[in-house]
Amino acid sequence: MPRRHEHGGSGGMNAVLFRRTLAASRLRLLICAVGLFAWGLVTPLIYATFGRELEGLVQGNPLLSQFSQFGGGDLFSLSGAMALGFIHPITVALLSVFAIGLPVAVVAGERQRGTLEVLLARPVARRSYYVTTFVCGALFVGLLLAAELAGNVASAASLGVLDEIEVARVPLLWFDGWLLFLAFMAIAFAASVSFDRLAPALGIAIFVLLVTYVIDVIASLWPDASWIADYSLFHYVRAKQVLDGSLAATDVGLLVAVVALAVAYAMFVFPRRDLAAPS
């Protein structure tokens, strides 16, 4: 017998919950945004200052040449430097505060603490809770990515190298990166709605992120293993190519499909599952 579930309520955004999530996250959001903006200043600076010397150093050394391809970026062009910053662990870590930390905290974390019970005792549908917190997370991730790219652009402009990229393509890179972290966020939400405790949800979300990251790094540094890149979500954000003029529709489609699948799973499971008393 299929399990019945709650109906009614808007099932959409809840303005009160939205405002509260924004208010509760604003300090962390500010710190991460400042950090990413500062980090965004760094990679164009390294390119403009040491790019030529580094390129000369790397040329003729196959090992260094391969190593310089880390994550599809490089330090020999502005687009490569921005791409390198985009996939750097600093960017991934700061974005994960919201792409993974928020989804895991607002469902599994609140379940474990017992506060989700207090919220859902109000006329707030579980789907509405999910949609509202998802939208908050998507907004935060988008703002953080914008902060990093703003740092890139500001740095490149101040160093006089901004004309080396087509600035109009920067929003496309933002969109592509946003989709990537939206995919991780949707997966983290899917894990979060499935568990009553924080640890398993957090473990699964971090595991997925780390495994796909490591796959991409190995594939970019080891030519014989380049085929495994197809199994990493990071592979589908080719920042340098996007800035240089090509955004593959299939890459975007795949990221959209991952987001859609994870969202569909969470929207199906969350209203139907039992929320037993917190232990």
Add this chain to the structure above:
Amino acid sequence: MIGGPAAIVTHGLSKTYGVGRGLGRAGATVAALDDLTIEVREGEIFGFLGPNGAGKSTTIRLLLGFLHPSAGNAQVLGRDAVSDSVAIRGRVGYLPGGIALYDTMTGESLLDYLADLYGRGAPRRAELVERLELSAATLRRPVRDYSRGMRQKIGIIQALQHDPELAILDEPSEGLDPLMQRAFYAVLDGLRREGRTVFFSSHVLSEVERVCDRVAIIRSGRLVALSDIEVLLDRRRRHVEMRFAGDAPALEGVPGVSDLIAQGGSLSCQLEGDVGPFLAAIAHAQVRDLTIEPARLEEAFLEYYEDATAA
């Protein structure tokens, strides 16, 4: 007013959980609630009594749509507890047992937030804050600084501040000192006078006896008794101790008298049901002292449990 339409109706409500996984354990289930059929009338304070782990919280979570029944169904305020749970929660106030609060918020901002989620203000908050003696200064402090009793007061206020038609309170007096318990009982009396319905879950027998109109007793997920408090108490045994000037009268065979122990001028016995025959039997004796311990719900409760165990 008691006796109107039902605020809560359950029919054969059951909840089973799977326990353990692995070889030899697949498919094992435990019944947290088994075939519960009750009706809570509008305007009454309904006690839901049972020891920890009896299934009280499971029942409440089924009524609010947190859990999905394995069998049976429940209607709250005329709506289905599963498919209409959002609408139900808009008309209900709920105090979870051992409520968890957002520690970084102040008491006031937390109450504002929780009231805003109902979207209809907090008409009762001022009265509740005053009765439960939470000062404005206290409400401006972060919840993390609150004692257990203060947290419980916030829990009670958040459940009642929006003036719900039905309050579902799980162990509401837990953590309150005796004075505050009294203040809380006065709040409940006020709700009763206004015709509000309260579903009052507790393992504290004395408070159920004090505040409730009817009580259901639950044990191991099964309903073992459902009765008016008065009826339950009336049919319980009273313990009687008497001293007489001279020999004690013969009470053997008097209806309602049992466990009779007579020793010279002293007599003790158990008295059950109508006290008329007993009073008639001692009417001509010279009573020097008489103690009748009032029937406590606790005794009724224990007897029900003993009966259920024996069965």
